[in-house]
Amino acid sequence: MVFAIAETPAWLLLAIPTLTALLGFVVGQLVPEFLKRRAAGRERYDAAIAAVSRAHAARFGVGLGIPREWLKSPDAATHAATESELSKAAMERFLVASGEARSALAALYPWSPDLHVYWDGTFLREDDFDKLIGILYKRRRSPLKRYGDSPKAVESKP
Secondary structure, eight states: OHHHHHHSOHHHHHHHHHHHHHHHHHHHHHHHHHHHHHHHHHHHHHHHHHHHHHHHHHHTSSOSOOOHHHHTOSSHHHHHHHHHHHHHHHHHHHHHHHHHHHHHHHTTTTTOGGGHHHHSSSSOOGGGHHHHHHHHHHHHTSTTSOOSSOHHHHHHOO
């Protein structure tokens, strides 16, 4: 072993630790940055999943057809008025939750421009909830990957 080191050129003996230190420095800077960006991407997808789930839950909130004994209404007119108020409140909650879900989906635009069909309306459609949540869970695994159409391709579509 002593012969192998003695016969190795001096520049190579200095280059190996220098390159190793340089590689360690580069990896030490890039890996945490990559992990931080990945965690931020997952948080964006998690926020969208939570917002869409809240909108889905709000869609099937309190509505018409509440049994009279649940509300303890003294008469039919009071029951109808209370039911109407609850239905209006439920609709308001759904519209607010749907707006928040659309906003969370819009925040994913740079990574998932194809999701614009979901957030580009007044509210999320009932048929879209399950499909959309499935898409978001799948894309959460690789949050830095670009999915669907590129932003320029979406803008140029008629």
